[in-house]
Amino acid sequence: MATLLIQINMEGERSLNQESIRRLTDEEWTKIKHLLPGTEPRKSSGRPAINSRAVLDAIYWIEDSGERWLYLPSHFPPQQTCYTKYLKWKREGILDQIHALLERNA
Template identity: 30%
Template sequence: MNYPSDLKEREWEVIKHHFDSGNRSKYNKKELVNAVFYIIKSGCQWRMLPKDFPPYSTVHSFYRRCRIKGVWEKVMHELC
């Protein structure tokens, strides 16, 4: 399902290099980023993340790892 908060393909192309790590996940990185953007833009609680996205615990862990590494600041700078 598509949400208004989902990245457009051209936006993903600009930022995807920040998520090219050797970390293998059964979830696509773009799906994880879209889930984080959904949380940020909608203001919903992590546990209320729609089932169309990966599990909220996976998304939250991904968000935290990226936050610790400073990835979100770089991504926002590139998108804005």
């Protein structure tokens, strides 16, 4: 597990050591992408599909950093979207399947 360095500047804003952010590798993504919705293009109109890989990266950032969803960095999808997907995937057992496939601690 990577160690994250979070600093608070004089204005009270948090900054994260960007080198410590772990993202899914292409190999890991290939193993698990079939489990996640939104990996296929939508055929209907409406809201665009959310990038499931980016949401999963955000979930792992939260798990690895121990931070609250409120402090999710802005380069990830919106915090509420990521949190909603986290709850849904956790409830449906998708995260457990992903952890098993990637041999991460659940």
